[in-house]
Amino acid sequence: MVIEKARVISLSKISNNYYLIKVHSPLIAREIKPGQFCNIKVSDTDFPLLRRPFSICDVENDNLIFAFDIHGEGTKILASKKPDDILDILGPLGNGFNLEGSYELAIIIGGGIGIAPFPFLVKNLPNNVAVKCFIGGKTSEHLIKYNLKNIYTATDDGSEGFHGNVVDLFNNEIKNFLTKNFRIFACGPTQMLRSLQKIALEKNYDCQLSVECAMACGFGICQGCPIEKSNGDGYYLVCKDGPIFNADMIIV
Amino acid sequence: MVIEKARVISLSKISNNYYLIKVHSPLIAREIKPGQFCNIKVSDTDFPLLRRPFSICDVENDNLIFAFDIHGEGTKILASKKPDDILDILGPLGNGFNLEGSYELAIIIGGGIGIAPFPFLVKNLPNNVAVKCFIGGKTSEHLIKYNLKNIYTATDDGSEGFHGNVVDLFNNEIKNFLTKNFRIFACGPTQMLRSLQKIALEKNYDCQLSVECAMACGFGICQGCPIEKSNGDGYYLVCKDGPIFNADMIIV
């Protein structure tokens, strides 16, 4: 965990209001693992006050790549960055995905910007593991396929792929993979994670969820990011104990 | 008095930490008179909260030119503007210099960034009026001669011209002009205006001072910018009754 003043290399708009930002950040690039995140100060003034958390989307040598959509003030400022601007980045943070254990197939489920952590995850999967990507979005405009393969798409408006939400799509297709020993990696809106969690628990699938919540510090000192333990005994901290949790650990 | 979204045409560093910014602002350009000022929102966020007042330095057709130095957050942001950025400008504000009446010679006295209002003033003087400019600064680096002629310089460190402050320089030279019917226009640090005012009142010179003070609105609704009347009966508002006052009207 370090703070690095990272130089912006490029900012590109991938579609709709989704952006990719690439920054030179060797120290963090060396350390960071799939599913971890960084907490970024998007301005060098006190506005906005807090850092903004973003999952690591991809790593190219000494460069970090983040995928983001414009949500409010902070991401608006981030989207206005130009090459050679400096970003103050705190990371790597969080636990990251658990890639250990025996599974032949990685099933990725991402809703909207929720695909952000997966390009880097796919890169780091054991060689013998196959990948299927389920990607959902409001419209075809909202589907992000950056660096992903074997893609099944779902759109709420039916403008591309399955007409409906990505969890239903997954639920329809899963029968084709039941023979395989698979692990699910999912990230997206809370609603999506809830419905997926329900299925995963019923069928008790091996399933890891990347969750989001408001954060101040991102490294465990403010206790601002609780998520309820399924065992009833209090809360985990999303920034330290998460953001990746097995489906059976938490109440999304 | 209007609010105009003005496009930045150019930003140039003239010396040390002095800058010129040129913006396309036809409505204000048509209206504004020498000695008036504009209240500028330097960002499109709520930080910094208040507008920043700047004297009109020059007008070229539909363009306004402001001269400024980096003082704090607001001017730092202003100095980071790039062509095609948009500035939110409120103006013209204030009374402006009084150019009426009979005088053959305009004596300009400016300290540091205090010369800002004078290029535009000189342009607008009656043709038959001659001009002498007394310019002071900490060092030669701090002397701004932009669009000014007939210049007498003074520096605190003696690195250029008279070794001392610009008011003393003026006081030494004035004997050469006493035959003439002159009017003094001055702008600069409060200390400078005070010492000049003292002389002007003693010798009762025709003298107009451009004063500064903290402002919120710039157009008379907050009452945040008082300056004491010399007649003891309360305060003028610098933004409405000023920023230009005859030396005998106020207590600087």
Added chain:
Amino acid sequence: MEIDLTVQIGKLKLKNPILLASGTVGYGNEISQFIDLSKIGGIVTKSISLKPRKGNPPQRICETPSGMLNAIGLANVGLEAFIKEKIPFLKKLNTTIICNIAASSIEEYVECTKVLNEEESIAAFEINVSCPNVKEGGLEFGNNLDAVARITEKVKSVTNKTVIIKLSPNVSRISDFAKVVKENGGDAVSAINTLVGTSFNIWTRKPKIKNITGGLSGPAIKPIALAKVLEISRNVDIPIIGIGGIMNWKDAVEFMIVGASAVQLGTVNFINPFAALEILDGMKTYCEKMSISKISELTASYILDEH
């Protein structure tokens, strides 16, 4: 879709919930060069005192993070000049005029109200008991329940117009003050006035504001103001005018949701004199989106899943 924007403050019916806050638009003349004041709910005049006040010496204001401090010192033309010089102009604006009164004694409040009550053009009174400069034996009226009770009762006894008491936020339980206002016949409360703050120059070690302390306003105080309005709304049944850090229509809606029947815009006028109309438009669009036909339905529409 036609949205009913009118709101009721006691006997007073406003065209819409947007008011301009006292001391932030003087007597309307400058701001009226930017916006047609007949389009908004009304304007609250700069605090009027019996005699003219020249106000505090400079420096009166300074900027703070997302806020500003002011110590204007209630500079105002005084009752007489207000009636002679200001009211005639205010009338022409054909907007609702709420006259804000400040005083240093209960008698002065009563005296001012009596005189101004004769002015037909004045629709209501806002009694400023919360200005840091107004003291009674060193104690601020605004922080003293008995003083607020007496002022409300005495002022009400000399006018039939709507009386709004402007509360101080510098207290532990603002709802206790709203309660005494109600008990003593006050028609409404406005909350909040500025919070006491200061700022020092570290090189001179002197206060940036000559008066040493000033009143903090602007976005910085919005969360505090919202909590005060919500506290009143949950504890006292009295119309509330919400004030504090409103910069855009979202902020105004937020104040109505937590309990305000109308809102006042202050500091934002200094930065964006068009704010009042922009905010009004934004609120209309919001009501359409949420298919709210009467904007007054927004008031205290908060949803709290408690216990």
Added chain:
Amino acid sequence: MEIDLTVQIGKLKLKNPILLASGTVGYGNEISQFIDLSKIGGIVTKSISLKPRKGNPPQRICETPSGMLNAIGLANVGLEAFIKEKIPFLKKLNTTIICNIAASSIEEYVECTKVLNEEESIAAFEINVSCPNVKEGGLEFGNNLDAVARITEKVKSVTNKTVIIKLSPNVSRISDFAKVVKENGGDAVSAINTLVGTSFNIWTRKPKIKNITGGLSGPAIKPIALAKVLEISRNVDIPIIGIGGIMNWKDAVEFMIVGASAVQLGTVNFINPFAALEILDGMKTYCEKMSISKISELTASYILDEH
């Protein structure tokens, strides 16, 4: 030039005036990965209560203009685990440990202090009477002079270590509270804790913070905090630890000028975990520039030309 950075808080001597505020650095382990805590004045632990508290459900925090709201709900490991698990680590940091205690009854304050008094590594106690969650019959201790008086007196009676009472800013006259602290034997006060605030989602009409209201911290509250510290400094002769919105060394200096003997850094730790050391360096340079040989000379060095 060698500058004496030490400051005195009652019997407690600090290496320098920079402390980390309660609840903003947990028990020191995470932040110690960024800065060497032995270099700063000390660390104030997250409020400890007799029994563990799991804290409030999410959402616990939200950002506001130049500030943030929090309602953590005093989540903490409880007295026993604190002693068993946290103190051993804290010792290793060799920094001054100030233990912050929160409780829901006077007895609980006394009980906690008694037990923790045995821990040599604890240099002083900061008694949090000002946490919005700590109530006595619905009334906050921190807003009740008698309660603060009794807590101070009772806690002092069971320890000889320095006792600092952390005051609530949600009161009319904070100096009255500092006075009773002094009268009842308290060694110092810290000011301020967070201000009550709220924020609502205008689309769901629900509070952004599950607890409905939260505590406002960050730069937004700095002018208020400075005014509170100045008020105490001008009215009561007791050491003050200044807290509220400190982001850089200038802010820290400003707090000392208005009366603080030391300062605590809170919210800034979340944004810049190096802040404590950066601020310390900045203060040293400032002292050199101003040729101040003992940093304690800064305390209450304000210059007010009054009347």
